[in-house]
Amino acid sequence: MASFISHLSIDCSDAYSLSEWWKPVLGYEDEPGDPNLPGHDECLLVDPEGKGPTVLFIEVPEAKSVKNRLHLDLRPRTDLQDTEVERVIAHGATVVADRRGQYGPVTGWVVLADPEGNEFCILRSPAEVQEQPAPVFG
Incomplete structure (x- = not known):
């Protein structure tokens, strides 16, 4: 079970x-x-x-006194990642770390915090994930 x-x-x-x-x-x-x-x-x-x-x-x-050991990873339902990040920042979230593009042009995430400091990430949208080219293996 x-x-x-x-x-x-x-x-x-x-x-x-x-x-x-x-x-x-x-x-x-x-x-x-x-x-x-x-x-x-x-x-x-x-x-x-x-x-x-x-x-x-x-x-x-x-x-809250230390970094979360567990956090939410959010994927935009319809908007692109950049649009969703801006929407949530306008709603009052703060940027903790911006990892967009850190691992290539179409990867990465943004770490944000809610008003009480709880961290969460915004990932790329499903459409952006589908646009990512397939890896090339030698």
């Missing part, structure tokens, strides 16, 4: 505010019938298409 991932949990100082920040980034919404409200110490977001994992924000007393 094996286990499956029920949801991703993100520790934070303000579950409601951080869940509200992440809603437009992921295109997620509150769980139907159980809205997130200010003051809730746990807030759950779900993928309205039912394809992605649920994300649970849990208030903890400790502040």
Whole structure:
């Protein structure tokens, strides 16, 4: 037997505010019938298409102090990577490291942080991945 991932949990100082920040980034919404409200110490977001994992924000007393050991890698659903990076920065994310093109002209990612400092990456879109030429083996 094996286990499956029920949801991703993100520790934070303000579950409601951080869940509200992440809603437009992921295109997620509150769980139907159980809205997130200010003051809730746990807030759950779900993928309205039912394809992605649920994300649970849990208030903890400790502040973030080191780099995440686990982080989200996001792939734009429709926009190109550059467009998505700019959208999320305009929403309030900060750039931690820009690795676009570091490993060739069509590879790489951008490491960003949410308002509480949790790191996440934005990868290339599915269309950009398909455009990448196949490797040539000698």
